[in-house]
Amino acid sequence: MVSSRSIKEHHESSPLLSRSSSSNHSSGYLSLPLNPSHPILASHESVDLEAMSKTQTRSKPMVLLGSAGLALLLICLCAFSTNADAASVARSLIGLEQNAGRLEPRATTSNYSYQRMLANIGGASSTAGGNQVPGVQSGAVIASPSTAGPNYFYSWVRDAALTMKVVISQSTLDRTLVQNYANAEKVHQQNAASSSSGQGEPKFNTDGSLFTGPWGRPQNDSPALRASALIAFAKRIGLTDPFVTGTLYKSDLSAGSVIKTDLEWVSHHWQDSSFDLWEEVQGAHFFTLAVQRRALVDGAKFATSMSDPGAATYYNQQAAAVKTKLQTFWDSGNGYIQAYQGVSGRSGLDCSVMLGALKGWDTTNATAAVDATEFGPASDKVLATHKKYVDSFRSLYAINNNAAAPNAVATGRYQEDVYDGNGTSQGNPWFICTLAAAEVLNTAVSVANARGSLAVTSTSLPFFRQFSSSAAAGTYASGSSQFTTLTSGMKAMANGFVNIVQSHTQSNGSMNEEFSRNTGYNTGARDLTWSYAAFVSNDLASQGKYLVV
Ligand SMILES: *[C@@H]1O[C@H](CO)[C@@H](O)[C@H](O)[C@H]1NC(C)=O
Ligand SMILES: *[C@@H]1O[C@H](CO)[C@@H](O)[C@H](O)[C@H]1NC(C)=O
Numbered sequence: 134m135v136s137s138r139s140i141k142e143h144h145e146s147s148p149l150l151s152r153s154s155s156s157n158h159s160s161g162y163l164s165l166p167l168n169p170s171h172p173i174l175a176s177h178e179s180v181d182l183e184a185m186s187k188t189q190t191r192s193k194p195m196v197l198l199g200s201a202g203l204a205l206l207l208i209c210l211c212a213f214s215t216n217a218d219a220a221s222v223a224r225s226l227i228g229l230e231q232n233a234g235r236l237e238p239r240a241t242t243s244n245y246s247y248q249r250m251l252a253n254i255g256g257a258s259s260t261a262g263g264n265q266v267p268g269v270q271s272g273a274v275i276a277s278p279s280t281a282g283p284n285y286f287y288s289w290v291r292d293a294a295l296t297m298k299v300v301i302s303q304s305t306l307d308r309t310l311v312q313n314y315a316n317a318e319k320v321h322q323q324n325a326a327s328s329s330s331g332q333g334e335p336k337f338n339t340d341g342s343l344f345t346g347p348w349g350r351p352q353n354d355s356p357a358l359r360a361s362a363l364i365a366f367a368k369r370i371g372l373t374d375p376f377v378t379g380t381l382y383k384s385d386l387s388a389g390s391v392i393k394t395d396l397e398w399v400s401h402h403w404q405d406s407s408f409d410l411w412e413e414v415q416g417a418h419f420f421t422l423a424v425q426r427r428a429l430v431d432g433a434k435f436a437t438s439m440s441d442p443g444a445a446t447y448y449n450q451q452a453a454a455v456k457t458k459l460q461t462f463w464d465s466g467n468g469y470i471q472a473y474q475g476v477s478g479r480s481g482l483d484c485s486v487m488l489g490a491l492k493g494w495d496t497t498n499a500t501a502a503v504d505a506t507e508f509g510p511a512s513d514k515v516l517a518t519h520k521k522y523v524d525s526f527r528s529l530y531a532i533n534n535n536a537a538a539p540n541a542v543a544t545g546r547y548q549e550d551v552y553d554g555n556g557t558s559q560g561n562p563w564f565i566c567t568l569a570a571a572e573v574l575n576t577a578v579s580v581a582n583a584r585g586s587l588a589v590t591s592t593s594l595p596f597f598r599q600f601s602s603s604a605a606a607g608t609y610a611s612g613s614s615q616f617t618t619l620t621s622g623m624k625a626m627a628n629g630f631v632n633i634v635q636s637h638t639q640s641n642g643s644m645n646e647e648f649s650r651n652t653g654y655n656t657g658a659r660d661l662t663w664s665y666a667a668f669v670s671n672d673l674a675s676q677g678k679y680l681v682v
């Protein structure tokens with residue numbers, strides 16, 4: 134079977150923002166209590182050059198060029214000499230993406246990212262890149278327009294759901310787009326019913342048909358993420374809306390409504406062995422269980438609202454059992470959350486734990502964010518894991534120059550990774566992972582501001598000592614010097630991660646899946662939808678806003 138899933142590695146974005154739990158929303162992002170009023174997508178982060186990481190952004194151009202390259206460059210410049218953009222043509226031909234010092238304002242990159250996300254959705258239009266996936270099923274979210282080296286020209290259920298969560302969380306809802314997505318997923322679901330992995334079927338062809346080649350199946354995070362996205366959509370358009378009652382949720386399972394089908398699958402199959410979100414290893418996974426729990430908890434509330442109390446009771450029971458199982462991923466000996474069980478040859482320090490924490494919390498509830506039993510992104514266990522995860526990349530990637538904490542560095546999926554974006558050699562930093570490292574910090578700071586306090590425990594002490602060598606266990610009120618020192622340090626580190634990402638985008642702002650560990654150049658699938666969703670999600674968290682649940 135699948136030799137490698139290799140094959141596709143994606144990453145995600147993270148979400149969140151809080152929204153009230155009433156069922157009929159007219160707007161998406163809401164701030165947690167003490168963070169009112171930042172306009173969506175208008176980030177105010179100034180670029181903090183001091184806090185920027187010390188990573189090198191690119192190798193020196195001339196070193197890379199060599200004489201053959203120089204000759205090519207000259208030819209190009211001549212050939213395009215009437216074109217004002219000859220220099221950029223030449224740059225792209227030799228792979229020199231951008232000048233390292235230039236960082237776009239965050240809002241500009243966030244806006245671009247949002248538009249590039251839309252460009253990869255069937256039938257959608259965007260103001261940046263138009264539509265990059267002509268001819269695909271309307272509403273289908275394609276992982277990347279890249280059709281070769283590697284071929285990511287498919288719709289993955291996971292990437293699609295994470296992307297649509299960002300769309301559903303916009304202040305102005307593009308209902309048509311989301312409804313097209315829901316209809317595309319209904320086709321996927323119907324086709325998956327004839328597959329041996331059922332709703333754990335991970336990816337589909339661009340016309341919605343089943344992908345039947347060898348692959349890592351099942352991937353049981355997929356139906357959970359899809360249910361969560363569509364529950365959020367249903368809450369936004371109102372539970373009595375005909376699209377909700379007609380297509381999304383009917384208590385009669387045989388009616389094949391989309392959310393119900395997924396919740397039934399998740400509640401009956403979460404104990405099954407499954408492939409991880411990187412599509413490489415089979416076992417039990419923190420990320421998968423974290424998003425399954427989120428779907429079941431929210432699904433139980435949703436079922437109650439939809440007058441399906443028997444289902445609600447069952448989903449709640451299963452959610453409680455998943456929560457119990459999740460506790461076993463805490464490795465108290467090593468002081469971090471293990472990403473997998475039943476997988477050998479890896480430390481278990483993995484970007485997927487950051488993503489699981491970010492996608493698994495109730496973004497309407499700041500208390501949940503700090504709850505270690507729920508592995509909230511601001512909890513001591515997740516912060517302790519964050520430090521160990523980030524540290525595992527400091528000396529691994531040449532571009533990190535072994536920069537010490539509290540500098541940010543480029544991070545990848547996990548240190549033992551050998552997937553290089555097309556084949557196997559050496560793993561690279563990923564945009565979604567470096568952004569997840571930022572988003573955990575931004576979420577923790579935003580939550581501390583909302584709660585008016587910051588807790589340091591013996592578990593999280595090593596994390597906080599990165600920012601103050603005299604940090605001590607205790608609870609610090611906002612306004613105290615400890616609170617200010619620690620949250621400022623976290624914010625600076627978060628900005629460092631984002632600066633690394635921005636300094637490694639291509640000259641036109643585009644992001645691939647990865648950037649080279651040695652040269653910093655983009656590599657892997659171009660214009661990865663999830664890279665863009667991750668940028669937007671982190672930008673929101675930095676403003677105390679999160680993807681809706
Ligand atoms: C995003 O970009 C589009 C097109 O370039 C522009 O019309 C829109 O005003 C921008 N939005 C923000 C928030 O900058
Ligand atoms: C941005 O540049 C890359 C590399 O040249 C290219 O693959 C991509 O299509 C460009 N995107 C747009 C929107 O022009």
Ligand SMILES: *[C@@H]1O[C@H](CO)[C@@H](O)[C@H](O)[C@H]1NC(C)=O
Nearest residue numbers: 281282283554555556557657
């Ligand atoms: C991707 O890998 C294939 C198979 O090894 C190879 O033929 C192709 O040249 C590679 N493409 C890129 C862009 O590296």
Ligand SMILES: *[C@@H]1O[C@H](CO)[C@@H](O)[C@H](O)[C@H]1NC(C)=O
Nearest residue numbers: 495498499500501502504507
């Ligand atoms: C918020 O989270 C806390 C901690 O997990 C939990 O005790 C509380 O019930 C939650 N509140 C709501 C309204 O869900």
